[in-house]
Amino acid sequence: MNDLLLSATALMQALDDECDLYGTLLELARREEHAIVRGDVESLTQLTEEKEHLLELFAALETERMTAITAIASAAGQDADSATLSELVAALPGEAGAGLALAGTELRRQAIELREANARNAELLRSSRDIVDRWIHYLRTLVGGTLNYSADGAPDLAREPRRIDRTA
Numbered sequence: 001m002n003d004l005l006l007s008a009t010a011l012m013q014a015l016d017d018e019c020d021l022y023g024t025l026l027e028l029a030r031r032e033e034h035a036i037v038r039g040d041v042e043s044l045t046q047l048t049e050e051k052e053h054l055l056e057l058f059a060a061l062e063t064e065r066m067t068a069i070t071a072i073a074s075a076a077g078q079d080a081d082s083a084t085l086s087e088l089v090a091a092l093p094g095e096a097g098a099g100l101a102l103a104g105t106e107l108r109r110q111a112i113e114l115r116e117a118n119a120r121n122a123e124l125l126r127s128s129r130d131i132v133d134r135w136i137h138y139l140r141t142l143v144g145g146t147l148n149y150s151a152d153g154a155p156d157l158a159r160e161p162r163r164i165d166r167t168a
Contacts, residue, residue, distance in 0.1 A: 004075040007098040011068035011088070015103035018061050022110035025054055029117035035122045 021097075028047055035043035041125035069088065073080035087102045089097045 004072060007068050007071035007075065008088075008100055010090050012071060012096075012099055012103045014061055014065040015100070015107050018058070018065070019103070019107050021054055021061065022107065022114055026110065026114050026117055027049065028054070029114060029121060032121050033117070033124065036121060036128060038141065039128070053136055060084060080112055126165055145162055 028050055032044065032047045034040075035047060069083060070080040072088050072091065073083040076083075076088070078091065079085060085100070089101045089104070091097075092100060
């Protein structure tokens with residue numbers, strides 16, 4: 001029973017650490033949103049590097065979490081590969097189970113909030129790309145000869161567009 005409680009404590013610590021990382025990623029996603037709106041490519045590059053570092057930390061925490069889950073599942077006579085958090089909570093005595101359930105709920109809430117922030121940022125990036133694509137198309141139309149300019153730089157809408165002959 002003592003090993004079970006130690007494993008439960010280790011799992012709760014891993015979940016709490018993951019919650020902290022999710023909180024950090026959520027703050028990073030908010031900074032990313034502001035950088036996207038400002039068109040600050042340098043900040044976006046830096047934020048991407050920070051995000052990659054945090055994802056490496058998640059990989060390490062995932063190992064800790066899976067180790068604790070395996071220990072709890074084994075002690076409770078469950079299959080570690082298919083055990084759910086709800087099943088592990090049910091296998092733990094009162095306070096340990098309640099603490100684990102609370103940690104799992106908080107982790108899920110933060111994960112959903114982060115997924116929504118990332119979806120918002122992805123939509124902002126898609127919209128930004130669409131705007132840039134439209135501007136490029138518009139500028140190509142201008143450069144392509146559908147709009148002429150007079151010697152003083154004003155648009156000359158009365159003149160036929162000049163064609164460039166590649167044989168010249």
